[in-house]
Amino acid sequence: MTRCLLLSMHEWKQQHAPREPHVDRVHLEVGTFTCVEPDQLVVTWSDAVKGTWLDGSELVIESVPLVGRCVRCQATYSPDAADGFRSPCCQHPMEEIVSGRELRIRSVAYGFEPSPAHVPPTTPRPTAAR
Amino acid sequence: MHMPLEDTLGLNLLAANQHRAEHNREHFDAWNLLCLNVMSSPGAGKTSLLERSLAALSGRWAMAVLEGDMTTLLDAERLEAVGIPVVPITTGRACHLDAAMVSGGLKLLHQRLDPAALDILWVENVGNLVCPAEFAIGEHRKVALLSVTEGDDKPLKYPVMFREADCVLITKVDLLPHLPVDVERIEAHIRQVNPRTAVFRLSATTGEGFEAWHDWLDAQRQAVQTSPTLLHA
Numbered sequence: 001m002t003r004c005l006l007l008s009m010h011e012w013k014q015q016h017a018p019r020e021p022h023v024d025r026v027h028l029e030v031g032t033f034t035c036v037e038p039d040q041l042v043v044t045w046s047d048a049v050k051g052t053w054l055d056g057s058e059l060v061i062e063s064v065p066l067v068g069r070c071v072r073c074q075a076t077y078s079p080d081a082a083d084g085f086r087s088p089c090c091q092h093p094m095e096e097i098v099s100g101r102e103l104r105i106r107s108v109a110y111g112f113e114p115s116p117a118h119v120p121p122t123t124p125r126p127t128a129a130r
Numbered sequence: 131m132h133m134p135l136e137d138t139l140g141l142n143l144l145a146a147n148q149h150r151a152e153h154n155r156e157h158f159d160a161w162n163l164l165c166l167n168v169m170s171s172p173g174a175g176k177t178s179l180l181e182r183s184l185a186a187l188s189g190r191w192a193m194a195v196l197e198g199d200m201t202t203l204l205d206a207e208r209l210e211a212v213g214i215p216v217v218p219i220t221t222g223r224a225c226h227l228d229a230a231m232v233s234g235g236l237k238l239l240h241q242r243l244d245p246a247a248l249d250i251l252w253v254e255n256v257g258n259l260v261c262p263a264e265f266a267i268g269e270h271r272k273v274a275l276l277s278v279t280e281g282d283d284k285p286l287k288y289p290v291m292f293r294e295a296d297c298v299l300i301t302k303v304d305l306l307p308h309l310p311v312d313v314e315r316i317e318a319h320i321r322q323v324n325p326r327t328a329v330f331r332l333s334a335t336t337g338e339g340f341e342a343w344h345d346w347l348d349a350q351r352q353a354v355q356t357s358p359t360l361l362h363a
Contacts, residue, residue: 001143005143008142008143012139012141021135022132024134028143030143033293035261035290081286081287084286093321093325094323094324095326097293103142103143103144104142104143105141105142105143107137107138107139108136108137110134110136110137111132111134112133113132114132
């Protein structure tokens with residue numbers, strides 16, 4: 001999963017070529033009905049980006065809860081493994097998933113280092129009078 | 131210090147894999163073949179299933195196998211003995227096949243034969259009930275196996291795999307008389323997380339259930355042939 005995220009970030013970086021973005025944060029939305037464990041992804045991310053163009057960037061993960069819709073009565077509910085994912089209203093199997101399958105890069109916070117041409121000249125320090 | 135900027139992407143985290151999977155799918159469709167992604171935990175009987183189905187169907191369909199394994203070629207050697215072309219894909223430390231690995235396997239397969247002459251391409255994924263469920267490889271159908279020795283709780287413990295499957299095969303049913311397992315309960319749990327999936331009960335040892343499973347396969351092959359739009363999303 002980390003490798004896929006890195007590849008997706010690489011594709012995003014290419015959109016800014018030839019400029020090199022400096023990434024501060026990557027915001028993800030990860031559904032609870034996915035195979036991603038957010039804490040584990042944060043750890044593997046921080047290891048994987050060391051020494052790369054993403055070094056120092058922070059991975060921020062927003063968890064999206066699993067919500068189902070009962071196809072019998074249209075009520076939304078929170079499917080739970082302990083209840084066999086059935087709707088509590090009609091005891092119907094989990095047919096429609098409203099949310100919880102998200103694996104999304106929501107946004108990237110970044111910037112560009114100012115080029116030398118835009119750096120204001122430093123003012124010469126006055127010489128101390130003797 | 132740089133001026134802070136923010137891009138709102140809404141981009142699939144797996145976009146890079148998805149692009150490669152779509153590319154694989156374009157090849158499968160151009161070759162007019164049905165691609166199956168076969169997934170399960172280790173030891174559920176994927177290779178035994180393939181041995182029996184390949185032997186039974188080889189007179190009807192032209193087939194080949196991409197065989198995913200972490201380290202060894204043992205499964206690939208078993209399937210080659212059936213007389214079907216097999217391309218092994220060793221994944222190293224990776225616990226699943228991704229679209230790029232399958233693309234590499236397709237290139238090797240192409241060196242051995244013309245894929246357009248195939249009817250069915252089987253991809254045996256690495257034994258794992260978690261990660262393979264999330265990684266598209268360009269398949270038309272996802273087939274998940276669950277053996278009766280694994281217990282009836284697995285569909286609820288690993289729901290994403292069974293939710294994603296177009297077909298679930300309950301395997302090793304010849305062992306049921308020796309196990310404190312209720313196969314009805316296994317099937318009920320599968321249908322609770324995925325009411326629309328096809329479910330078959332099989333034994334690769336006795337051959338029980340294979341006729342219905344092969345009928346389902348024939349129907350998928352025909353569906354892909356006549357309407358590629360009926361593909362797994």
